[in-house]
Amino acid sequence: MHTVEIAGLRKVYGKFHALKGIDLKLEPGLFGLLGPNGAGKTTLMQIVCTLLDFDAGQVLVHGLDLRKEGHLIRGLLGYLPQHFNLPTQFTGKEFLHYAASMKGLSDRRERQQQVERVLQEVNLQDEANKRVKGYSGGMKRRLGIAQALLGDPKLIIVDEPTAGLDPAERIRFRNLIARLSAERTILLSTHIVSDIEASCDQAAVLLRGELKFQGSLQELAAKAEGLVYEAIVPANRYEEIEKEHTIIASRKEHSDLILRILAGAPPLQGAELVKPVVEDGYMSILRGMEHV
Numbered sequence: 275m276h277t278v279e280i281a282g283l284r285k286v287y288g289k290f291h292a293l294k295g296i297d298l299k300l301e302p303g304l305f306g307l308l309g310p311n312g313a314g315k316t317t318l319m320q321i322v323c324t325l326l327d328f329d330a331g332q333v334l335v336h337g338l339d340l341r342k343e344g345h346l347i348r349g350l351l352g353y354l355p356q357h358f359n360l361p362t363q364f365t366g367k368e369f370l371h372y373a374a375s376m377k378g379l380s381d382r383r384e385r386q387q388q389v390e391r392v393l394q395e396v397n398l399q400d401e402a403n404k405r406v407k408g409y410s411g412g413m414k415r416r417l418g419i420a421q422a423l424l425g426d427p428k429l430i431i432v433d434e435p436t437a438g439l440d441p442a443e444r445i446r447f448r449n450l451i452a453r454l455s456a457e458r459t460i461l462l463s464t465h466i467v468s469d470i471e472a473s474c475d476q477a478a479v480l481l482r483g484e485l486k487f488q489g490s491l492q493e494l495a496a497k498a499e500g501l502v503y504e505a506i507v508p509a510n511r512y513e514e515i516e517k518e519h520t521i522i523a524s525r526k527e528h529s530d531l532i533l534r535i536l537a538g539a540p541p542l543q544g545a546e547l548v549k550p551v552v553e554d555g556y557m558s559i560l561r562g563m564e565h566v
Contacts, residue, residue: 276301276334277429277459278322283331285317285483292317294483295331300429304455306470307463308556309480315463316356318480319431322461323353336428352422356434358414362407366398366417369406373421392420396450412443416450423454430460436469448472467553477552479559486559491552497564498550498557503535505545515542522557536561 278300285293293314309315320326322333324344333340335347361369370389379385393399396416401409409417415435422430432451436444451460452473464470470477470491477494479487487494502522507515509531515521520536534548535541536557550558558564 277336278461279332279334280318280322281332283318283321283333284329285314285321285326286329292483293321293328296480296483296485298478298485298488300459300461301476302455302459303476304452304460304462304474306474306477307461307480308465308467308470308477309463310465310560312482313465313480314483315480316433319353319433319461319463322429323351323431324348325353349425350428352425352427352430354415354418354422354430354432354435356437358418360406360409360414360417363405365403365405366409366413366420367393367402369417370420370424374424377425379425388424388426392423395423395454396420410443411439412446415439415443415447419450419454428458430454430458431463432460433463434465435462436464436466444469445472467556471552479556481560487555487564494555495550495552496555497559498536498554499565500547501536501538501558501563501565502548502550502554503537503541503545504548505533505535505542506530507533507542520557520561520563522554536563538563 276299280296280298283293283296296318307315317326321328324340324347336350338347340347367389370392371385374385374388379388393402396419398413398416398420401413436447439447448469451462454460462474474491476490478485507530509529512531515533519541521533522536523534524531536554
């Protein structure tokens with residue numbers, strides 16, 4: 275059974291259509307939701323988390339209808355929003371005890387066991403008695419995941435989890451999320467393609483409130499088949515070329531640049547067609563150039 279089934283989901287703010295008839299199905303494991311800022315990702319996640327009403331469509335979570343059984347669905351959910359304000363005067367352990375109480379874990383022994391378990395799962399047991407104000411950005415994100423794990427949820431939703439983290443903390447967080455997804459469904463929303471590429475098997479792309487893609491990462495990369503070229507050019511030509519073509523990536527080689535360009539035909543003399551990767555497929559969808 276699918277963990278989440280969404281059909282014809284619509285959300286309107288006045289004249290602005292935030293979600294335009296979304297159909298989406300999630301299975302157990304780690305699922306990536308890609309899209310630029312303003313695509314509708316946060317709106318979609320807040321609806322699934324029962325935090326926001328919707329105007330049309332249906333959302334089922336583990337077979338429960340969100341409109342009729344939202345109170346039951348909340349017991350299956352863990353949520354880490356993009357902006358997660360932590361009480362800095364608490365220690366990590368004190369905060370988790372507070373969060374567990376808010377989730378209805380009134381039995382002290384059970385609450386203690388769950389707090390200890392989630393601290394171990396996110397590898398914060400050695401910092402549990404330190405005040406949150408002394409935590410690094412990565413430690414705060416891990417503490418956020420720890421509170422989402424309280425109550426042993428079947429579905430965890432995480433919004434832009436690596437924004438603002440340094441590269442080492444980003445890698446640690448990705449590995450943590452991948453490990454946790456072995457026993458549950460995790461929906462990871464981001465605009466950072468490398469977060470999806472490093473961890474997820476399946477992904478979807480939202481753009482201006484519309485679902486533009488759902489499938490495997492291999493299928494996403496294939497959207498740019500026949501559209502990605504590499505060319506070696508003098509470094510001083512970058513701005514000139516950027517005005518006429520979509521440059522996906524560049525890297526320096528001696529005094530030249532190797533440009534990765536999205537184009538329907540060879541963009542420059544000597545440009546060679548190359549095998550696309552996930553970011554190429556994503557960019558082809560954003561530019562409306564994807565291979566059908």
